[in-house]
Amino acid sequence: MEIELKLELDPADSHKLRRHPLIAKLAAGRAQRETQTSIYFDTPDYFLLTHNAGVRVRQTGHRWVQTLKAGGGVTGGLHVRNEWETPVSGPALELRKLAALAEPGSLLHQPATMQRLAALQPVFTVTVQRTTWNLRDGENLIELVLDEGSIRREGTTLPVNEIELELKAGEPGSLYLLALRLLNHVPLRLSNASKAQRGYALCGQVKSGPYRASPLSYGPAPNIETGLREIVLNCLAHIQANEAGVLEGNDAECLHQMRVGVRRLRSALQLFQALAPCPDELRDEIRWLGGKLGAARDWDVLVSTTLGRIGDAGAEYLPAISEVAAAVAREKRAEAGAALRSPRYSCAMMRMFAWATDAQWREGMLPAEAGMLDTPLEAFAQAAIGHSRKQVLKRGKNIRKASAPKLHELRIAAKRNRYAVEFFSSLYRPRRLRRYLDALVALQDELGRRNDLATGCSLLGQLEIWKPEIAAAAGFVRGCLEAEASGRRRKLRNAWKRFCAAGLPRLSSD
Structure with missing residues (x-):
């Protein structure tokens, strides 16, 4: 199981990361640098993408490695996926070795699947200059990777400039805490999109939203703490799923759904406040985000919905009003996008994910208070x-x-x-x-x-x-x-x- 946190940074800030004093303090040895070329495969009808799987062949120096990824998910930039690897002789897939990677009875062992995989072909290529540091932070061992390069498909190119923090040993929450410390010197943004997802976007197979909240489920006999964690992470995922659409600036429904996600999160924190209080300063940051989104949403509603309710009596006045209101709406959407690009937003989201992932609400609790979190969720x-x-x-x-x-x-x-x-x-x-x-x-x-x-x-x-x-x-x-x-x-x-x-x-x- 691979657990890694992905972060984006501006290419102009890469040198700041390399000189970050925290890396110098925690690094076990010198940084390793290498060029990697990864060829991603899928069928013409994107069978692997449809089944939440991915296959690539990666060249590092003279070595070629074939990788299968499947299952898992992404929340708050934290990518948790099953991953299997095997050496191959060159850039071509070796399907027999690929099938041997998967567990017996899995999709890859079904004859119909292997017939489909016979049609696998390259769909895009990722080439990066990779710099790797191995960091030891207390009991946590973390691999920090800086990738700089591009994703290419049929003459179209997307830049790559991202950080991966992969957990080798320790607690997943330590990845967010390390990211927050890096953020003190380098502007970073959480990224839910893997290189594969960005490549599929080049293929026209990934949309930017809007996304509604995913249904919640808790498994058998959940307690209050399980409910709190799942609800908060669900709300944060709802917010982040619509982030790209808001940053693009043209989808009012993405803005609406992101605002709904913030409101759901604030309601959830209020719901559990007596048992597991969220720090006031963190709740203030979520309120700030809601205010930025709300101001833009109010003007969008005026332009797209409210003015349309005016009858014939006011029809002659609408063109002038609509033109001015639409201009203000665009300005407010731009302000919302600027807020999402700010270090303040990145810090708030990282802190919120760390709070939920690490169960930071337990800090300072008396045993009796902590025991209340084990109460059945239904009650x-x-x-x-x-x-x-x-x-x-x-x-x-x-x-x-x-x-x-x-x-x-x-x-x-x-x-x-x-x-x-x-x-x-x-x-x-x-x-x-x-x-x-x-x-x-x-x-x-x-x-x-x-x-x-x-x-x-x-x-x-x-x-x-x-x-x-x-x-x-x-x-x-x-x-x-x-x-x-x-x-x-x-x-x-x-x-x-x-x-x-x-x-x-x-x-x-x-």
Whole structure:
């Protein structure tokens, strides 16, 4: 099993890494330098990619090695995969040796698979200058690799400038801690994309998003600590999956999903705060990230959705408003992208992954407090969801007369209740859960529409100040949005009644 953390850095910063005082302190011996050329293979219909596997032949000096990778996954730049290697005589694959690498009964031992693999052909080539240091950090032995080079396919080239921290002995969390110490001198970014994935992107086989959150499951008899770790890592994976799409700057849905990931993470930390508190300064960094994404998302919604609700009465004003609002939206998306490229974002994500991977919440806990983390997750889930539902019912008690700020509080409570239910959905009987979630989502959607209208009014108010030449048009459109919000009271009451009638579902073991 290969466990490695991948990080990207700007080519101009490679010299800073080589001179990093921490490497000089921890290195066991001199750095090793070599040129590597790796040829990646797949079938014309990308059979290996479809089955989460990869095959390459790598040349290092006069040696050729054939490698099979399969299974595993990537979270927070931490790549965990099964890997098998065998020497070969040259750049061509040797299928018999390849089959011998895999375990009996695996996909590679099936006759139909071997027939498919007969069609393997080169799909892209990676050439790098590799510098390797072996580092000893306490009980942890880590191989640090700097790769500088390119990925090539049919005349198209992608640059490669990345670090790999491979765990040879010790704890996986030590990789993040080492990366954080390197970050003090060198700007680094977590990378979920392997060289193979980037090569497949050149082949047009990898998309940049948007990605929704993956379903959560906990295995048999999970305890609270298992739930906390899995939920936090799931939220972080949701955030990172949409990072590339946000950096590209043109996909509003990637931005939306990344913001949802941040909100899910903040809700998760709040959910477990009493038992496993996350440091305030780290929660502040997640809040900062949410603010950067939220500002861009608000303008995107105004342009793509809210202004489209204006009827014929305001049609003559929309072109001028839309043009200015779209320009602001582009500016805010650029600011969000700049935040994701910043060392502050990299540091926050590395610290968050280290906190979850190393169970840092146990630091300073008394034995009785640590023992609470061994409580069955189902008991905690039932109490947590019940409490969050009560918060929704409390804030919606006088919904007919609720002011805009009160409805905002209700929306936040409904969102937290939904996230809690979704976090623990695998513990529920699906049919009962569906009825409750449908009612909760309908309520949240209606509250969300009202919030979009209120936010739109606020943004238009800003435009009136920033752009006096369109102040009259912005004021008229704002009035239209306020009128629509007033007209949605009945729909909100109906959604509220439906939610109240949907009883809290029972857990699977009840």
